[in-house]
Amino acid sequence: MKNIYELRSLTHKYGSHATLGIKSLDIPKGVVGLVGPNGSGKSTLLKILAFLLPYEGKMSYCGRETADKEREMRKSVTLLLQEPYLLRRSVFENVAYGLTLRGCSRGETEARVSDSLARVGLPFGEFAHRPWYRLSGGEAQRVSLASRLALRPEVLLLDEPTANVDELSAAKIKDSITKAARDWGSTVIAATHDLVWLYEAATDIVSLYEGRAAGGAANLIPGPWKIDETDGRFATTGWGCKFLANVASGAEDMTCAAVSPGDITIRPADDEGIAATGKGFNRARGVITQMSIEKLSGGIVAAVNCGGLTFRTRLTRGTIAEYGLCPGVEVDAFFPVSSVKFI
Amino acid sequence: MDYITEGFFRALGLIFSMNEETWSAVRTTMRLTMSSMALTLLIGLPLGFALGYHEFRGRRIIRTAADTLLALPTVVVGLIVYAFISNRGPLGKWQLLFSVKGMAIGQTILALPIVVALTASAIENLEERLRFTLLTLGASGWRMAVTCLAESRYALLVAAMTAYGRIVAEVGVSMMIGGNIKWHTRTITTAITLETGKGDFALGIALGLLLLLISFAVNVGLSFVKHRTDS
Ligand SMILES: Nc1ncnc2c1ncn2[C@@H]1O[C@H](COP(=O)(O)OP(=O)(O)OP(=O)(O)O)[C@@H](O)[C@H]1O
Numbered sequence A: 001m002k003n004i005y006e007l008r009s010l011t012h013k014y015g016s017h018a019t020l021g022i023k024s025l026d027i028p029k030g031v032v033g034l035v036g037p038n039g040s041g042k043s044t045l046l047k048i049l050a051f052l053l054p055y056e057g058k059m060s061y062c063g064r065e066t067a068d069k070e071r072e073m074r075k076s077v078t079l080l081l082q083e084p085y086l087l088r089r090s091v092f093e094n095v096a097y098g099l100t101l102r103g104c105s106r107g108e109t110e111a112r113v114s115d116s117l118a119r120v121g122l123p124f125g126e127f128a129h130r131p132w133y134r135l136s137g138g139e140a141q142r143v144s145l146a147s148r149l150a151l152r153p154e155v156l157l158l159d160e161p162t163a164n165v166d167e168l169s170a171a172k173i174k175d176s177i178t179k180a181a182r183d184w185g186s187t188v189i190a191a192t193h194d195l196v197w198l199y200e201a202a203t204d205i206v207s208l209y210e211g212r213a214a215g216g217a218a219n220l221i222p223g224p225w226k227i228d229e230t231d232g233r234f235a236t237t238g239w240g241c242k243f244l245a246n247v248a249s250g251a252e253d254m255t256c257a258a259v260s261p262g263d264i265t266i267r268p269a270d271d272e273g274i275a276a277t278g279k280g281f282n283r284a285r286g287v288i289t290q291m292s293i294e295k296l297s298g299g300i301v302a303a304v305n306c307g308g309l310t311f312r313t314r315l316t317r318g319t320i321a322e323y324g325l326c327p328g329v330e331v332d333a334f335f336p337v338s339s340v341k342f343i
Numbered sequence B: 001m002d003y004i005t006e007g008f009f010r011a012l013g014l015i016f017s018m019n020e021e022t023w024s025a026v027r028t029t030m031r032l033t034m035s036s037m038a039l040t041l042l043i044g045l046p047l048g049f050a051l052g053y054h055e056f057r058g059r060r061i062i063r064t065a066a067d068t069l070l071a072l073p074t075v076v077v078g079l080i081v082y083a084f085i086s087n088r089g090p091l092g093k094w095q096l097l098f099s100v101k102g103m104a105i106g107q108t109i110l111a112l113p114i115v116v117a118l119t120a121s122a123i124e125n126l127e128e129r130l131r132f133t134l135l136t137l138g139a140s141g142w143r144m145a146v147t148c149l150a151e152s153r154y155a156l157l158v159a160a161m162t163a164y165g166r167i168v169a170e171v172g173v174s175m176m177i178g179g180n181i182k183w184h185t186r187t188i189t190t191a192i193t194l195e196t197g198k199g200d201f202a203l204g205i206a207l208g209l210l211l212l213l214i215s216f217a218v219n220v221g222l223s224f225v226k227h228r229t230d231s
């Protein structure tokens, strides 16, 4: 079984404020990144995946319906909160807490605590007996991560684990996450803004926008999408140009659309080229802002900023060389109208 | 003014020479307040936790009731407990009237609202992050409760100190339920009432100082505990 979580028509509300409205989302095993702007619902989704928040709709975990089994399933899943909380105890007791609950023997607990602290780069002798209040922010973050690693979870959920820490701490945190996935086969699902790391380490990326989600590193095009009078198709004009989408069957509201990176082609900006593309294509003028290596495919991912909207696409080294693509180059992005899917 | 200074010096004399009768009142006071405190914490902490942690219908009303009971007059508690444990009362067969046990029940009722109300508000004030953290580390049920209480230990220590203050200082319950029986249910506070009534101010002051000393010792002990958990 490939997917660790499968979500269907899942919604969550804080009071009357709808925070998540996911029609369908599969999260595969592996290292999965969660990206989206502030307030898009990353933390909320992670708490739901950790069985900490109630929701409406269907979710399955490891192929089993989660309804009423949250308590049992919570044992193999753990979440590092966006603002971690340390118990008012020593570092050792913080990391050992979950192990004690699971009835680990004294020796086993000590071994695991020292292993976990080492994984996040905190020497046992120096830190184990420090009280919670004698730690820097970055150290506290790493202790919190160590207390999750000690559990050797099947799923490790991380909410911006490297925000608010310096580069060295961030590197140690990222390293320990990668090793957890490698050593214990844990699935890691991490919300992060560190896109360079994401493309280097992630095996899948889930994109979020205002509570909508799509997997496969999809590029999201927020609406409002409205029927275009002259064309009969859906259109949105909020991004400095007009994007079209086919009238979708089944999708009941057109808040946000997604385009997979594989459907996007980029070429150096060329007005004649733009004019030559037929009605079947969306096109947008933009600038390459970033190029990074995608470890999974061995290829290169380019981010193109078109009027504030970022499109990511995969490039081959051949294309890059042929057209002299690099950050700063003005390009046109093309993708078939039929590839735009509402989420 | 003389009797105040006289009282002070006789107090020192009493404390150092400690006659058997005074000593008995001190012992009764200690035994009584310690059992009342133990009983209060045993019932009050779980009750306060439940009240502060769980959302249920009627929770507001119970909270308000507990807050109101904070101002319960000691003589009213004395009266109610008396009615229940006197020979004609529903619990009469247990012979609790004029016993330290009966007094402890009264004092527990007196201190319980303090511990319940303060524990509930301490638990309510804990951050949601703590609850999420404990859940995601695998805690539930009583482990969850114990950890939450441990996390709010400073607030709970203050609750315990406040409750102890009320217990050690009250006269109403001790007088009505205990009956101020020499060698048996006489406590320092009831002894003070008696001696002052008899006009022996000096002895009254001496006993008052003793009470203060006990209170002080207990509070120093608790602060020490607080300090220990701190570092
Ligand atoms: N406790 C709460 N009560 C009410 N609304 C909330 C609460 N927590 C979050 N929200 C709302 O839910 C939406 C999603 O919030 P969430 O924290 O999941 O976003 P996020 O993607 O994690 O953002 P960030 O990148 O800033 O951490 C936001 O609109 C936010 O205002």
Ligand SMILES: [Mg+2]
Residues within 6 Å of the ligand: A042, A043, A044, A082, A159
């Ligand atoms: Mg967040």
